[in-house]
Amino acid sequence: MRTTPAGLRSWFRSHPLFGDSLLAVVLTTCSLAMIVLMGPEGVARLQAALHVEIRPPDALNLILAALCTLPVALRRRWPFMLLALTTVPEWALDSLSYHTGLSEIAGLILLYTVAAHRGLALSLAGLAVTMVGYAVGTGLSPLPLAWPDHAVIIVIIMLCWVSGRAIRLRRAYLAELVQRADRLERAREADTRAARAEERSRIARELHDVVAHHVSVMTVQAAAARKMLDSDPGVTRDALTAIEEMGRTAMAEMRNIVGVLRTDGPAERGPQPGMADLQTLVEQMREAGLRIRLRVEGDRCALPPGIDLAAYRLVQEALTNSLRHAGPAAGAWVTVRYEPDRLTVHVEDDGRGAAADPARPDGKGHGLVGIRERVALYGGVLRIGPRSGGGFEVRAQFPLTHSPRTHSPRTHSPLGGGPLKETA
Structure with a gap:
């Protein structure tokens, strides 16, 4: 060797x-x-x-x-x-x-x-x-020895000393570079872990919203089909068709969301739903049996992609909760107000609310936690709780002049006063 x-x-x-x-x-x-x-x-x-x-x-x-x-x-x-x-x-x-x-x-x-x-x-x-x-x-x-000889010897001594100091300083500089590179590598790994955790949290919120909404609608349609199976086959056929379309829509959205996990390079995400798709969402909920009135106030404007998706998911989750907990005879109202500096989204129903639902006596769920996180991410103000006169409401304001932030949301709301309540 x-x-x-x-x-x-x-x-x-x-x-x-x-x-x-x-x-x-x-x-x-x-x-x-x-x-x-x-x-x-x-x-x-x-x-x-x-x-x-x-x-x-x-x-x-x-x-x-x-x-x-x-x-x-x-x-x-x-x-x-x-x-x-x-x-x-x-x-x-x-x-x-x-x-x-x-x-x-x-x-x-x-x-x-x-x-x-x-x-x-x-x-x-x-x-x-x-x-x-x-x-x-x-x-x-x-x-x-003459003075020139002494001078030469002293110069040689000083050169030896200066050379040693230069080597030491260079060695210390290289060590500092190595330490800085190690710190940067650790910081990069920490940022990567934080980004992955944030991405997992985002995917979890998206999956919850998609699955909760579509499965709830499919459950209502399946119950209607079961009741009308013998008496009215036409209604049953329409309900099953709606279930099929809803299932395909849910699979397409979930495939779009989870597809980001299968990419080695930058994620190529498909278009996400937004406030422009709000009418389609309302029609789906009407087909599921929920009476909804949609009102848009102000001039529509192009929203930042994050706020656009967050506002859409908020309406989707609120209507899904109304469909599941408000009762069969309940009605819902969706009000969207566009203002120069903010976007206000208000969803309310006149049903019994989550407190009367025996399946969820605690009145809390992951969907409302997801709403709270979405609104807080963009510096918004949120109120969730019982509606005056009966029923339930979800009300949020998104500022259109501030960038997203990551700290916790406000604990008091100027919209309705008092602490925020997270009840389904």
């Missing part, structure tokens, strides 16, 4: 101690080789060229030089402490007039490590230690 250069670099990053130890061994070997290969003859030539006395290499020289370079193996673990400790053998080499080998290179590596892996305060302290160590070593060393 061949190892690629990228895989080798990744392995070295995951095993920093191995790479640092290898660097320390190579640096120490080269430093000691420079000292040993110089020999007495090389020392004599260096003394003649610099006019200073330099001691020939011995065991102490090699030990002190090794103490300056071997600590590089642990540079990532204790960089500042090793930087401070290695100044002692460096001063010893200078004061004893020994050849220093590559001890200065080791000091620069430790300074770079402090700047690249520690905070600003500790990196400045490391820079100060290096400058102080260089100043003391210059005073102890027998080698004469």
